[in-house]
Structure formats: C-alpha cells, structure tokens
Amino acid sequence: MIPRTVLIAVEPFGRQLDAERAGRAIGRGVEAGDPTLEVEVCPIEPAASGDVRELLAALDFDRRMRAARAVVVGGAHLDERTLLGSATFEIATRARQAGVPAYAVTGKSDLSRFDARILDLQVILEARSTRSLRRAGEQLAALV
Numbered sequence: 001m002i003p004r005t006v007l008i009a010v011e012p013f014g015r016q017l018d019a020e021r022a023g024r025a026i027g028r029g030v031e032a033g034d035p036t037l038e039v040e041v042c043p044i045e046p047a048a049s050g051d052v053r054e055l056l057a058a059l060d061f062d063r064r065m066r067a068a069r070a071v072v073v074g075g076a077h078l079d080e081r082t083l084l085g086s087a088t089f090e091i092a093t094r095a096r097q098a099g100v101p102a103y104a105v106t107g108k109s110d111l112s113r114f115d116a117r118i119l120d121l122q123v124i125l126e127a128r129s130t131r132s133l134r135r136a137g138e139q140l141a142a143l144v
Contacts, residue, residue: 006030006144007068009042009061009091011075013107017130019043025130026072026105029137030144037141040064044075044087052090065094070101070122070144078124079110092119103143105136 013022023041030039042059065071073088083089095102104124116124123143127136
C-alpha cells in the first residue's frame with residue numbers, strides 16, 4: 001500500500017512567517033490540491049545547540065519520513081553556501097538515502113541545477129507569502 005502522508009518539514013520563512021505557519025500553509029494547499037492526501041507538519045525551528053541531527057532525532061524524524069509518501073523541505077532561502085549543516089540539506093540527504101522523494105519550497109532559491117540534483121530534489125518552488133505557500137502546496141499535490 002502506498003503511503004498517503006506528505007511530511008512537510010520547513011524552517012522559518014523569515015520573522016513574519018515562522019515554521020509552523022509556513023508548514024500549515026503548504027499543508028492546506030496540498031490538501032486542497034488532493035483531498036486524499038494526508039499532511040503531517042514538522043516545523044523545524046533552529047536548535048539552540050545548532051546540532052541539526054539532534055533536533056531531527058528529538059522529532060523522531062526518520063520514522064516519520066519513512067512512513068511518508070514524500071517529504072517537503074523548505075525555508076526562506078536555499079543556496080549553496082547555506083546548505084552544508086542545514087536542516088534542509090540533512091533532510092534531503094536522509095530522504096534520498098531512504099528512497100523517499102523530496103520536494104522543496106523556498107522564498108528564494110539560488111541553487112544551481114547541479115546542487116538541486118545532488119540533493120535529489122524533485123522540484124523547487126518559490127513562495128514568500130502564506131497565499132503563495134498554499135499555491136505551492138497545491139502544485140505539489142499534483143506531483144506527489
């Protein structure tokens with residue numbers, strides 16, 4: 001049986017749009033785009049220690065990801081310099097290794113095609129507001 005859950009793991013999209021609100025906006029779009037899909041939002045707030053692996057372990061992320069049909073990662077900005085050590089990089093790497101398709105939603109992407117391919121991101125969508133995040137979720141529903 002193919003899982004019906006889409007795991008949405010996003011970091012804050014700036015001061016005005018925290019991770020929880022951004023994830024819920026994307027999730028509402030996914031549900032509107034395909035009502036048969038279930039959404040699980042996993043907000044990724046910056047860890048005080050800065051250790052992304054500890055944060056993901058505390059969220060039981062690997063189990064949740066393996067039970068999902070796809071994972072959506074995202075945050076305010078994706079670029080080559082900020083990837084290493086970021087939650088987005090770690091999640092995309094884990095998804096690739098587990099065979100779970102990964103998609104990205106970001107306020108701005110400066111990733112090259114090569115970097116996106118290395119991360120094995122199926123698609124990168126840009127969205128900056130609650131409304132555009134919802135539209136991005138609707139687009140993702142058609143892809144997952």
